[in-house]
Amino acid sequence: MSEKSSSEVSRIKEKLISGYISFIQGDITEALKIFSDLHSRFPDNMLITYNYVITLIRAGNIEQASKVLESFIARKKSLGVRLKIPKSIMNLILTVELLKKNIDEVLDILTEYFAEEIYISPPDWEIIPSLTVNILDIFRADDEDLSKLQRWLSQRKNEDIILPLNKSLREMLYRAIKSYTEEIHESFTPLKISQIYSILSITALSLNVISEAKKAIEKAINIDRNPLVLNMYGKVYYVIGDLNTAISAFKEALIIDHENSFRYITLTNIGNVFARIGDYDLAIELITKALKIKADCFVCWYSRAIALLRSEKWKEAENSFKALIQMRRDDPRIWYGLGQVYLARGKILESIECFLKAMKLNPDDEIIQLHIELARYLAGRRGEGK
16 A cells, blocks of 8 residues: 555544544534545445434434435445345444335335344354353352353343344334334235234344234234244244244244245254254254255354354364354354354463454443453463463
């Protein structure tokens, strides 16, 4: 990089920081001026686009925010390659459509771009893998460290793995879909109505409103018993802990999916149930079948990696998580999973490095923080931390 180019990059960074500071200090007019100028020069830069749209939303200019996002996506699509929209941009698109009250568009976005995350049961819902027994042995001699482990075991699960959106967006989505159910009329098809109640169910579940989640999914399945609704029905009961009901729904979905449109989702869901009850070999076999149907299913690959981790097939698990990093480097779950593998294999320093990367991506996760503490303790005992 030439000195001139380096200087230009530095100036852009300074402007970005200046815009961000103005934004957090409440000077939206100044922030908007800075990000608008940057966006006019670099409209294809994702970070600049993200900050510009966030500022437009804060300023109440929803229509302009929508236009900026539409132009950004259109230019990416014009490149002629398969478009992979980053999660941060998709969250913005959902936010804008919710603010515009375009609920039909919101439903389409969720089922098109978040189908895997919405309909596949979270493989890491049970957060304690089999390797915890070894950690129990390690910490049995020290009361302070045992208390840390007990705190880890009692950690509340993260509901965002049920629906991978930040909490404020999930709350906005919940209110919008709940309100939309009151607008259902006879012109709506059974498929559309079941979709509305399915999304309401999973959104309510992600906010720990369990009774409403169950009521909504019962309505959905009574209206249209299609493969996707059955998968959602199974997911709800998988999360609640009723695995018999869950697997019955998944098996029915497999039987009636004559077009095999969602077979990869169903196979992965069944695999995750078997992984949860400890039949890891069958789980891996089923999820591998799913991947033969849809090789680019990220959640399928992640489910397989989790099953390998819990079956203590450390080398295969390590390779799986490393491959996942190439697919999605900004997902803290992958770094956390790889860190767990390294910790189990005695590669303590490597595990700390992975946990720190996971923490950087998700700084509020106490479970990751606790793993860092535990790994550092182990490094100290070995003398590696000195």
